[in-house]
Amino acid sequence: MTALSPTAPAPKTAIVLPDETFSGFQTAPAPVTTPQPRGQQVIGQVRFADLDQSAGEHWPPRGSYHVSEHEPQRAFYGNQFGLTFPVFVHYGVPLWVPEVGGPIDPESEAHDLVMSVFGGISKGERNRIKIRVRTAMASQAKIEGRFLGGRPPYGYLLVDAGPHPNPSKAADGKRLHRLEPDPVTAPIVERIFAEFLAGFGILAIALRLTADGIPCPSAYDRERNRHRHGDAWSKSAVRVILTNPRYTGRQVWNKQRREESLIDVEDVALGHETHQKWNPRDAWVFSDKIVHQPLVAPQVFQDVQDRLASRGPTSPRPHAASPKHGYAFKSRLKHRDCGRRMQGTWTHDEAYYRCRYPREYLEANHLDHPQNVYLREHDLRGPIDSWLTQAFAPAGIEHSLSAMQDAQPTGDARGDALRRTIAECDRKLSPAPCRRRGRRRPCSHRRVEPRRADPADVREGLPAARAEVDLRP
Structure with a gap:
């Protein structure tokens, strides 16, 4: 149900x-x-x-x-x-x-x-389950320094650390992981810290790295960053590296939390949706000891944090929560000149769509592109509404539906592969001409009775089942 x-x-x-x-x-x-x-x-x-x-x-x-x-x-x-x-x-x-x-x-x-x-x-x-799980994870991160999941920071690789200490999880094939310096990107992290303490600003460091032809984090790992362009180093990428305490060799957990909020305050029956929120720094859990090779000394890291804090605002200012606005063409518009998706922004009490190119990207790639391009949503609604009214009028709806059908992609390699996998699974699960106790049973695939399952049989079938799927950490 x-x-x-x-x-x-x-x-x-x-x-x-x-x-x-x-x-x-x-x-x-x-x-x-x-x-x-x-x-x-x-x-x-x-x-x-x-x-x-x-x-x-x-x-x-x-x-x-x-x-x-x-x-x-x-x-x-x-x-x-x-x-x-x-x-x-x-x-x-x-x-x-x-x-x-x-x-x-x-x-x-x-x-x-x-x-x-x-x-x-x-x-x-x-x-109660949530409290027990979070308490156990906090203890594992603090006392054992265990890596509890997520992406490895830029400058580290994720390597195997042996079987899982829980026997049942170890029998299921789960293993522990730990961080190990990446020989390619670890020197870049050390360079960023050294240049910042030498007096270079965050933007200057980003421009120097791009000018030297060093791939930014999203370009270095394209497999997990396909949604990013990876043209050049950005200020935010440099700042994230400078503020990550994992580079001191200690494990850090609970930097973010999942927070539930109502989907619609006017209709609570719709339920809740989950968002990732940053926890305050005093809520982060640090390991008691160094658990992986540090890339920077603790004193160097602290000097960088002090320098960053001195550049920030000197007086605390209240942060007012910005209201949420709806955008009719969200994720639907792309800038013709650069092909990048335009972002929704609220300006002068109106909805706009903006294509913004940070200055460091423009200078690094020598692009002739304005830093900001704005398009007002009101200027789009009228022409698009008129076009939709004509396209789906009773006299032309049949032609419009035929055009939509002809525009559908015919060759999709990934979709064809998924359909073949589904067909193969259906074939294995379909009843075969096999009788046992007078009933037809799906005998074309290995089967384990729920009440008489032998753990050895389950373990024996796991490698074959895992070979059919693509497992990623």
């Missing part, structure tokens, strides 16, 4: 039991799609799970379409029940819960109270 909140835990059991599958739901792991009551599909795809035979007296009779929740405290998070149950009532699909002894009565206050309690239990369990 689909959860409404993107941050809620996945339901443990959400089972659709039509009459033809009720007798074999304990042994059939294949997903089942619900019927379409009153011409609508209420639930998408759900999966079977092991059920306790002791709860059999509470399950609904055969011959009817319904949804049964084996563990409602894991299926509904917070107020999800109050948001989803009216949909079941509207389409006439009963929701069976063993804890209430049968289907939920939409008119019963006691049933609403019970399901609200289950939602609170699920929310509390999620919060």
Whole structure:
């Protein structure tokens, strides 16, 4: 069953039991799609799970379409029940819960109270898990200096550090990683710190690096920075290097956090979305000891921070949160001269689209490009609205749809490869002419019974399964 909140835990059991599958739901792991009551599909795809035979007296009779929740405290998070149950009532699909002894009565206050309690239990369990995980990660970073994921900083490489100390994760093939200086980029980091202490500014350092033909971080690692142009060194790239404490040899964790905010304050039923936010420096977790080879001495790093602080504002100024503005053509406009995507900006109480080229990029590449190019959104709306009105008028809509169909790409190598992979997976999972206990089983691929799984069989099949996917750290 689909959860409404993107941050809620996945339901443990959400089972659709039509009459033809009720007798074999304990042994059939294949997903089942619900019927379409009153011409609508209420639930998408759900999966079977092991059920306790002791709860059999509470399950609904055969011959009817319904949804049964084996563990409602894991299926509904917070107020999800109050948001989803009216949909079941509207389409006439009963929701069976063993804890209430049968289907939920939409008119019963006691049933609403019970399901609200289950939602609170699920929310509390999620919060406790989050606290335990974050506490464990903070201890691992502080005491052990363990690398807990993410990209290695510019100047370092990510190398293998042995099997995972957790036996179950080690059996699954997970391994630890640590940072090791990159012989190509580590000297560049040392040069940046030395030049800054020698009196060069951040812009001057960026221009000197570009003039010497040294690739910037996004150009050096194009595989993970395809969204960046990588033309030259920017001031922000130099500043990030100068303020990264990992170059002193200590591990740092909790520099950022995930913060949940309402998608729409006018419609709280839409749920929350997650954003990355920077934590204050006093909330960062530093390792107690040096865990990888430092590129700069601690005193050098501190001198750089003092010099940066002396250049900043001397008095704290309140930072007012800027209001969010909508842009009708966001990510749709590109500047004709340079081909770069234009960014939305709010100027003089109007929406504009801007193509901005920093001065260091212009000087490094000798480009004849204005530093800022602005386009007002109001000047686009009128002509585009008129064109859409003509293109999709009743007299020309057929021609417009045919033109849209002809404009679709015909040859997509990556899409064709994905479709072949999906077809191969469907072939392996499709039932083969094999009979066991009188039932057709998907015998064309290795299979492990959920109740009689042997860990050795699982480990034996892992290398072959991993060989079919592209695993990246």
